[in-house]
Amino acid sequence: MPEKSWTIRDLAREYDVTLRTIRHYEDLGLVTPERRGSTRVFHQRDRIRLELVLRGRRLGFSLEEIARIVNMYDDQPGEAGQLEYLLDQIRVRREELARMRADIEQTERDLDAVEARCREDLAKLR
Structure with a gap:
């Protein structure tokens, strides 16, 4: 069964944000959709990261802080470090x-x- 994917329009509609906002988050490396020609294909990981970014914005975190928190999951110190940093923030x-x-x-x-x-x-x- 193929992995579910979304277009940029799907996510913009679902999360009530503009296409420009999602493209900006992509430019910052917060989401990294697959490219098929000029089409962006977003997978579950991107969807979750977009949701985390939007939640962080609602809580008043800067995009720099959000990027650090979200990226810590994949990098050192991993999930525990991510959670400790988030608690501090x-x-x-x-x-x-x-x-x-x-x-x-x-x-x-x-x-x-x-x-x-x-x-x-x-x-x-x-």
């Missing part, structure tokens, strides 16, 4: 999000104070 990302959350909360407090002062000043003017 998750910790770093959580710290970044916590800082961003604190910044947002401070900004909301600042806006509340300015809004209250504006309302007080406006009430005095009426």
Whole structure:
């Protein structure tokens, strides 16, 4: 039974991304479809890697970080190293999000104070 394969259009439709996005990931070596003339043929490995790249983007990782994580599976230090690195990157990302959350909360407090002062000043003017 032949291995299942997908065209670039199939994957773009399935994952709701543009053809350009997939081509960009190919240029970066994140996916490596087989070439049959000018046609790209994506296999299960490419599909899984595309899914991992898109998940990494949703989680806020840069393409460089994603490439390192995804490529570690095939290279040294292998899957264990990949998982250790990913855990470290998750910790770093959580710290970044916590800082961003604190910044947002401070900004909301600042806006509340300015809004209250504006309302007080406006009430005095009426």
